[in-house]
Amino acid sequence: MKKRSINIYSIYAKIIMLIIGCVLLFFLLNVVYIIPQSRNAIQKVTENNMQDIATLSSMLVDELVTDYGEEGTTYEVLKTRLEGKGLNGIDSSYLYVVDGEGTFLYHKKEDKVGTTVFNDNVAAILKAIPTGKYEENGVFHYVDENGVTKYGSYQVISSTKWVAVIVANENEVMADINTVRNASIMLSTVLGLVLLGFSIIAAAGITKPIRILTGVIKQVGDLNFTMSGDLEKMEKNKDETGIMAVAIGEMEQSLRDIVGRISDTSSNLEEHAETLSDITFKIDSANADNSATSQELAASMEETSASTDLISDNTATIKNKADAIADSALNSSDMAKEISEKAAGIRQDTIAASEKTQKIYEEIDAQGKEALEKSKAVEKVNTLAGAIQNIASQTNLLALNASIEAARAGDAGKGFAVVATEIGSLATQSSETVKDIMEIVAEVQDAVNEMSTCLQRTLDYVSTDVAADYDKFLDVSQQYEQDAQGFSDALGSIYDQIGELQESTTEISTSIADISKTVGEAAQAVTTVAEKTTDVAQLSEGVVSVVAETKGNSNELKEIRNSFTI
Helix, strand or coil, X not given: CCCCCCCCCCHHHHHHHXXXXXXXXXXXXXXXXXHHHHHHHHHHHHHHHHHHHXXXXXXXXXXXHHHHHHHHCCHHHHHHHHCCCCCCCCCCXXXXXXXXXXXXXXXXXXXXXXXXXXXXXHXXXXXXXHHCCCCCEEEEEEECXXXXXXXXEEEECCCCCCEEEEEEEHHHHCHHHHHHHHHHHHHHHHHHHHHHHHHHHHHHHHHHHHHHHHHHXXXXXXXXXXXXXXXXXXXXXXXXXXXXXHHHHHHHHHHHHHHHHHHHHHHHHHHHHHHHHHHHHHHHHHHHHHHHHHHHHHHHHXXXXXXXXXXXXXXXXXXXXXXXXXXXXXXXXXXXXXXXXXXXXXXXXXHHHHHHHHHHHHHHHXXXXXXXXXXXXXXXXXXXXXXXXXXXXXXXXXXXXXXXXXXXXXXXXXXXXXXXXXXXXXHHHHHHHHHHHHHHHHHHHHHHHHHHXXXXXXXXXXXXXXXXXXXXXXXXXXXXXXXHHHHHHHHHHHHHHHHHHHHHHHHHHHHHHHHHHHHHHHHHHHHHHHHHHHHHHHHXXXXXXHHHHHHHHHHHHHHHHHCCEC
């Protein structure tokens, strides 16, 4: 199994280094400060104790001198009071007394008594006593002839100027502090190791959740949002790591939700793009149909315009013929009045009147036939009106088809729908106008038929009655005068009806002009529809481009979604 390397910059390493630093600091504190301070304190206490013992010993010697005198205070006397005096527990500690000459008066080693002291510090004190410039007590350190470092303390006995000295080996005095030092070092080492082990365990316990969270965050950074069992366990922790785990879990869930929404949005965007593509295709198809319909409407408008022009020409012809009939009727009426006025002279001018009557008969017969022949143009107007009505019906049907196609096109076909509605309205109006024309033509036809009947009766009367009963004409001249008056009245009625026909013809001409104008507007509207259809086609191309771009965006969202792991 490969061992996991330790990152010196990690929290785990920092905790370990912190504990090691604390242990080293504690160790250094013991070695550099606590133990030296303790050593100095023990040294001071020892020196004070030695000073006290030296002072106490000088007092004992002073009492002995008082009791026995200087000469009587011998080794044996001093031994009784000073033997065994020293620092408790310090075997190297002992007491000795020297006189002013430096001779041992008392020493724990009896063979030293009577010999001269060899301690330079004591010799210096003895040398200073006669001068009076000395310290009555003090502490000194020295190294004996064996190289052993010793502590020493003295007290000058005021009555005899003798010196009581107590000494002890430094290593024995400091034995306890050395033991304490060694124990402290050992304890510090053990404690440091324990703390190090504890810190390793504690650091592992502290950093393990952090490592887990770091792994989860790295997993999130790699766009992997799968659930982690360790994270779910950590969410139950009551410490800060539990709070962090809950927050990271909520973050993962939020990111999963966002990715889910991205996925849904991508799918919806793709569906909408497909739908928009289908709609655009249908719009293109509708545009093609609209274009074809516009062409058909344009052709129909051209046919309607041609038919309207033809109707207008025929109507003008009818008007001209009606004017001619009116003139003829007016002339006939005037002639009838003249006949009535000259009826009294018919008897005298029978032969001339007969010839004149025969001539008038022929003229009336010719003119009547001609008028009857011309009246047939009214039937043509009726036929043309029927053609116009058929064209209006076809236009209305085309407008209905255009409205249906515009409704299929939706918003893009609203303009075309308005134009188609207008065309349908104009077609309906044209149909109603043609209906009115046909009614007027019917009235004209009735008037023409009536005129034809009258003319026929007149011709029959002249050809039959006048010719057959010419000899009786003189007898019935008076009746002829009355008939002439009736003929004048009939011609006046014909003249009036011809006037009405002229007015109707004028109205027909006006209606035909309106139809022609409407057809022109319809043709212009069809042109506008064609232009709008072209615009819609161009917009459809733009929509196709947008749909393609939308599909590209949808695919890009899918790629982004696929980069996540949930």
